[in-house]
Amino acid sequence: MAGGGQLARMTQQAAIALGVSLRVLAGSADDSAARVTPGTSVGDDRSEADLTAFAADCDVLTFDHEHVPGPHIEAVEASGVPCRPSADALRHAQDKLVMRERLSGFGAPCPAFAPVPDRAALERFAGEHGLPLVLKATRGGYDGKGVWVVKDLDDPQVAELLGQDVPLMAEEMVSFRREIAALVARSPYGQGAAYPVVETVQEDGICVEVIAPAPGLSSDRAEQAQRLALDIADKLGVTGLLAVELFETEDGLLVNELAMRPHNSGHWTIEGARTSQFEQHLRAVLDLPLGSTEPAARWTVMANVLGGDDLDLYSRYFHVMAHDPGVKIHFYGKHVRPGRKIGHVTVLGDDLADLRERARHAADYLRWGPAMADRATAKENAG
Amino acid sequence: MAGGGQLARMTQQAAIALGVSLRVLAGSADDSAARVTPGTSVGDDRSEADLTAFAADCDVLTFDHEHVPGPHIEAVEASGVPCRPSADALRHAQDKLVMRERLSGFGAPCPAFAPVPDRAALERFAGEHGLPLVLKATRGGYDGKGVWVVKDLDDPQVAELLGQDVPLMAEEMVSFRREIAALVARSPYGQGAAYPVVETVQEDGICVEVIAPAPGLSSDRAEQAQRLALDIADKLGVTGLLAVELFETEDGLLVNELAMRPHNSGHWTIEGARTSQFEQHLRAVLDLPLGSTEPAARWTVMANVLGGDDLDLYSRYFHVMAHDPGVKIHFYGKHVRPGRKIGHVTVLGDDLADLRERARHAADYLRWGPAMADRATAKENAG
Numbered sequence: 097m098a099g100g101g102q103l104a105r106m107t108q109q110a111a112i113a114l115g116v117s118l119r120v121l122a123g124s125a126d127d128s129a130a131r132v133t134p135g136t137s138v139g140d141d142r143s144e145a146d147l148t149a150f151a152a153d154c155d156v157l158t159f160d161h162e163h164v165p166g167p168h169i170e171a172v173e174a175s176g177v178p179c180r181p182s183a184d185a186l187r188h189a190q191d192k193l194v195m196r197e198r199l200s201g202f203g204a205p206c207p208a209f210a211p212v213p214d215r216a217a218l219e220r221f222a223g224e225h226g227l228p229l230v231l232k233a234t235r236g237g238y239d240g241k242g243v244w245v246v247k248d249l250d251d252p253q254v255a256e257l258l259g260q261d262v263p264l265m266a267e268e269m270v271s272f273r274r275e276i277a278a279l280v281a282r283s284p285y286g287q288g289a290a291y292p293v294v295e296t297v298q299e300d301g302i303c304v305e306v307i308a309p310a311p312g313l314s315s316d317r318a319e320q321a322q323r324l325a326l327d328i329a330d331k332l333g334v335t336g337l338l339a340v341e342l343f344e345t346e347d348g349l350l351v352n353e354l355a356m357r358p359h360n361s362g363h364w365t366i367e368g369a370r371t372s373q374f375e376q377h378l379r380a381v382l383d384l385p386l387g388s389t390e391p392a393a394r395w396t397v398m399a400n401v402l403g404g405d406d407l408d409l410y411s412r413y414f415h416v417m418a419h420d421p422g423v424k425i426h427f428y429g430k431h432v433r434p435g436r437k438i439g440h441v442t443v444l445g446d447d448l449a450d451l452r453e454r455a456r457h458a459a460d461y462l463r464w465g466p467a468m469a470d471r472a473t474a475k476e477n478a479g
Numbered sequence: 480m481a482g483g484g485q486l487a488r489m490t491q492q493a494a495i496a497l498g499v500s501l502r503v504l505a506g507s508a509d510d511s512a513a514r515v516t517p518g519t520s521v522g523d524d525r526s527e528a529d530l531t532a533f534a535a536d537c538d539v540l541t542f543d544h545e546h547v548p549g550p551h552i553e554a555v556e557a558s559g560v561p562c563r564p565s566a567d568a569l570r571h572a573q574d575k576l577v578m579r580e581r582l583s584g585f586g587a588p589c590p591a592f593a594p595v596p597d598r599a600a601l602e603r604f605a606g607e608h609g610l611p612l613v614l615k616a617t618r619g620g621y622d623g624k625g626v627w628v629v630k631d632l633d634d635p636q637v638a639e640l641l642g643q644d645v646p647l648m649a650e651e652m653v654s655f656r657r658e659i660a661a662l663v664a665r666s667p668y669g670q671g672a673a674y675p676v677v678e679t680v681q682e683d684g685i686c687v688e689v690i691a692p693a694p695g696l697s698s699d700r701a702e703q704a705q706r707l708a709l710d711i712a713d714k715l716g717v718t719g720l721l722a723v724e725l726f727e728t729e730d731g732l733l734v735n736e737l738a739m740r741p742h743n744s745g746h747w748t749i750e751g752a753r754t755s756q757f758e759q760h761l762r763a764v765l766d767l768p769l770g771s772t773e774p775a776a777r778w779t780v781m782a783n784v785l786g787g788d789d790l791d792l793y794s795r796y797f798h799v800m801a802h803d804p805g806v807k808i809h810f811y812g813k814h815v816r817p818g819r820k821i822g823h824v825t826v827l828g829d830d831l832a833d834l835r836e837r838a839r840h841a842a843d844y845l846r847w848g849p850a851m852a853d854r855a856t857a858k859e860n861a862g
Contacts, residue, residue, distance in 0.1 A: 108515070115812045131500070134513075384796055386800075393775075421768065422773065424496070444775075
């Protein structure tokens with residue numbers, strides 16, 4: 097697996113059960129996955145030399161992010177080591193414009209979009225679809241980075257963005273009820289498997305909570321989302337996981353983003369589904385038969401733990417574990433930085449409101465902790 | 480963790496989620512846990528020098544087996560590194576006679592027993608409790624090794640055993656309905672947690688199947704078994720897990736064996752309980768609050784995968800995974816030897832008969848595989 101982040105780290109847990117020897121190419125021996133995986137190679141997965149040297153010892157290569165350049169992946173494929181997903185499939189998760197053009201080409205529902213090579217193109221799009229609109233870097237963005245809402249074409253930021261050497265595209269601003277995600281797997285053999293469709297709750301462009309299954313989603317619409325994701329996986333020749341982030345609008349579903357790897361919207365499957373997304377990705381990548389996606393409980397709620405400004409996260413385990421013996425903690429062993437995803441918590445059961453409260457409490461407490469709570473109280477008292 | 484077997488390997492999976500840096504002292508870099516744990520120390524955990532050198536880098540020391548000599552553990556304790564369980568607690572899992580004497584001392588129900596320093600003692604015991612009786616090496620046995628059923632005192636094997644320099648004890652032959660096991664955890668803080676009581680099915684002295692909860696066990700008797708295990712953990716000062724293997728007889732429960740570590744009878748908890756025994760052991764050993772032992776399904780069935788004479792286990796994944804997408808495979812990455820525990824499978828659901836059939840099919844197939852099945856068919860056809 098190229099990339100040593102938390103997705104590779106959690107894949108290692110699944111690899112241990114299957115008896116599969118996972119090898120990781122990580123940027124540093126201190127990376128999240130490198131800390132838990134023996135024989136990690138330290139190197140740059142965006143360097144062709146490092147990637148091909150690493151892949152030479154592997155039976156199959158996969159990725160924990162979408163930033164490995166396509167030509168390097170093609171070089172590995174040419175050396176005889178299969179890459180799953182392939183460079184050809186992966187570019188639809190690497191380039192938003194390529195993705196939009198391809199998906200629209202076979203009729204998958206997308207927001208209106210257009211490439212923005214210059215100001216004239218932007219003005220044309222605004223004339224047709226109105227303001228505000230969404231301006232995106234076609235490559236490299238994640239967690240809300242590389243995405244700008246444009247309310248006024250004369251905003252100096254617009255000129256600044258147009259003046260940089262970054263390929264841009266425009267999309268209509270979608271008025272959506274909520275965001276949902278459909279996670280599927282597809283094996284080289286062509287087998288597909290779809291997980292229950294989930295609701296993802298975002299704050300400041302970062303996913304903070306996932307509810308499985310999406311509350312109140314009609315079975316027709318859930319099936320439509322699953323079919324759409326399986327169809328995209330098939331048409332794009334995806335091997336491994338495919339997460340399709342969707343807007344649910346008054347009129348139906350629109351595709352927002354694609355990811356071809358284990359995805360934050362699927363962390364709930366570790367405890368909440370019979371087969372975790374990490375095991376499923378391994379099975380698909382190894383061309384093994386896919387596992388059951390059956391849910392383990394009526395509801396599963398996952399909340400991301402974001403870094404606060406207290407470095408000692410471990411001491412907060414005491415409160416969270418004593419308060420709620422049923423909460424499952426996943427900590428990624430990453431350096432704590434404010435706002436960075438450093439872990440997640442999961443709870444399962446029958447009472448959704450209670451589960452959401454429990455997940456939020458645990459995630460908030462692990463983020464803020466007693467030190468920060470004391471500080472907040474002190475501030476309140478002072479104010 | 481001293482010892483690099485499958486228990487340490489599966490503990491690594493739990494350590495990854497908790498963000499705990501598990502270090503392993505393994506006999507070889509090829510050991511089950513060494514293959515999946517970075518920074519494994521290779522050494523002999525029965526050597527005081529190797530053990531104390533390893534422990535010097537640890538915050539707390541625990542064990543994946545009971546064969547580390549007590550004085551070495553005491554040396555580590557004296558160096559200021561806590562050992563959980565302590566040498567004092569662990570000797571009750573190391574020496575069957577010490578265990579019997581201590582448990583009988585506080586009224587825990589045990590079979591009749593006596594030390595057998597010589598033939599006279601054996602004759603005395605046989606005179607009192609009849610034949611057959613059970614002769615045991617007080618130390619070092621597992622999976623039926625070190626246990627002999629004596630039907631006739633004049634059996635040459637008896638003279639042979641008495642002539643060796645192995646401390647022996649005798650126990651009455653218990654006529655039991657079935658074997659059950661109670662798994663509990665106890666933290667240094669004194670918190671206790673009990674898992675549902677399970678039935679263990681043995682063949683040739685090796686556990687082949689575990690059913691959780693034990694079918695048809697009255698809630699009174701289940702509670703009695705849990706209380707007994709918590710009471711033993713408390714009286715012996717166990718820190719970490721304690722598995723109490725019990726005989727269920729017409730008259731009630733009798734203690735068979737103790738183990739102070741994750742135990743084969745608890746592998747079902749990985750998927751079948753909210754907190755796996757491996758996470759629970761880590762929590763207890765680290766003096767964190769214990770996790771929920773709530774079951775994840777009505778029934779969970781675990782079947783051990785024993786080595787057959789075909790070394791290529793992986794190729795059998797295809798059949799088992801395609802046949803049953805819900806079966807959970809755990810393979811320990813150990814060299815395959817006939818009869819050796821090399822993995823296990825787990826299934827969860829509502830229909831116990833169906834689950835047992837599915838678990839047995841998967842475990843048998845992973846053991847025997849198509850190659851052996853073909854051979855069996857060829858033999859049948861030939862015969």
